[in-house]
Amino acid sequence: MNRPPISVCMATYNGSSFLRQQVESVLSQLNLHDELIIADDHSTDDTLFILKSYRDDRIKILPLPESPFRNPIFNFEYAIENAQNEFIYLCDQDDIWLPNKVDTFQNTFLSTNCDMILSDCTIVDENLSVRYESYRSVYQFRPGKLQSFLANPYLGCCMAFKKRVLAKLLPFPKYIPMHDIWIGIICEFFYNVAIIEEPLMLYRRHSKNATPFTASGKSQHSSLKKLTFRLNMARGLLLAYLR
Secondary structure, three states: OOOOOEEEEEEEOOOOOOHHHHHHHHHOOOOOOOEEEEEEOOOOOOHHHHHHHOOOOOEEEOOOOOOOOOOHHHHHHHHHHOOOOOEEEEEOOOOEEOOOHHHHHHHHHHHOOOOEEEEEEEEEOOOOOEEEOOHHHHHOOOOOHHHHHHOOOOOHHHEEEEHHHHHHHOOOOOOOOOHHHHHHHHHHHHOOEEEEEEEEEEEEOOOOOOOOOOOOOOOOOOHHHHHHHHHHHHHHHHHHHHO
């Protein structure tokens, strides 16, 4: 594959159950000068043992933070801050990338004037049995500033973006509800977003996921909490605009 190098940012925490499948699905698509950055949040299982067993120079395990984040938002921020390449992909520890994911994303970056790309994915259970062929069919995803602010369905594991967006993206505000919601809103308001209709990964849902999935596509948060989220997003957007 003749393309610019990419950085894949993975946040891990006690992910040993499904980690090997994900890592191998990523490594099979990486070139020599790509990197798989691992930000581990003080796992107590075999996660780090599994990662170190690969002895692959493309895998870069970051030093453990002094104190555990206990929060995927800031674990992902730690990984993103350490990305060295122009194109940054986010990656969960328990999914599986389909073989054409990176090539499809990079071809889209080359053929469009976009700064961030979001693809579809297929939702599977812990045994990889398909629950829904398309995430977008469940959430009825529609891009746009207003939509991203009112009902943001961005999935971090389905996105990649250029390093230039970090100027507005970082640092993550301490009050955001989730990192991918923040990234989606920032890119909608300040950058160009492209959508790939094709599912390019298996999005595994199981009992230990950091975020719940609802088949209705509806948030389970209270009206007050949703209002607080939106006020915080508005606050964060204003601060990003002033940067």
